[in-house]
Amino acid sequence: MVSERKKTCGYKNRTDVLRAFPSEQRCIEHLEKMRWPASISCACCGSVRKIYHVSSGAAYKCADCGKVFSVRKGTIFEKSRLPLQKWFVGAWLLTSRKNGISSHQLSREIDVTQKTAWLMLDRLREVAAAVGAVKMPFSAKGGR
Numbered sequence: 780m781v782s783e784r785k786k787t788c789g790y791k792n793r794t795d796v797l798r799a800f801p802s803e804q805r806c807i808e809h810l811e812k813m814r815w816p817a818s819i820s821c822a823c824c825g826s827v828r829k830i831y832h833v834s835s836g837a838a839y840k841c842a843d844c845g846k847v848f849s850v851r852k853g854t855i856f857e858k859s860r861l862p863l864q865k866w867f868v869g870a871w872l873l874t875s876r877k878n879g880i881s882s883h884q885l886s887r888e889i890d891v892t893q894k895t896a897w898l899m900l901d902r903l904r905e906v907a908a909a910v911g912a913v914k915m916p917f918s919a920k921g922g923r
């Protein structure tokens with residue numbers, strides 16, 4: 780836990796974060812690795828037997844229950860349409876600053892409305908409180 784905590788702030792600045800997660804696909808891959816370090820499990824029934832990739836890797840289909848789900852399913856990102864990259868930068872901003880960040884600041888930093896920023900912070904803080912800031916959404920420096 781302690782060593783993980785250290786790694787979290789491995790990003791020195793926003794450019795670092797963006798370099799590590801240059802595209803939505805990279806963000807998805809990272810989230811995938813974090814959620815399912817061993818093998819992908821169905822977000823609906825929990826089955827790990829057979830999960831197919833559908834729609835160019837952005838979604839999965841479970842052979843057991845037939846449900847299609849995305850990597851966001853069951854996470855704080857589930858109901859959001861924002862690119863994961865903005866979430867990652869937002870999470871980094873929130874956890875890397877000693878005094879956190881206000882919704883006002885965040886809205887300017889990642890170019891979303893203040894309302895969106897407020898909702899994001901609300902969810903991010905919830906996760907931070909539950910699992911510790913370390914886990915969201917990067918536990919390590921991308922493993923690279």
Ligand SMILES: [Zn+2]
Pocket residue numbers: 821822823824825826841842843844845846
């Ligand atoms: Zn299933």
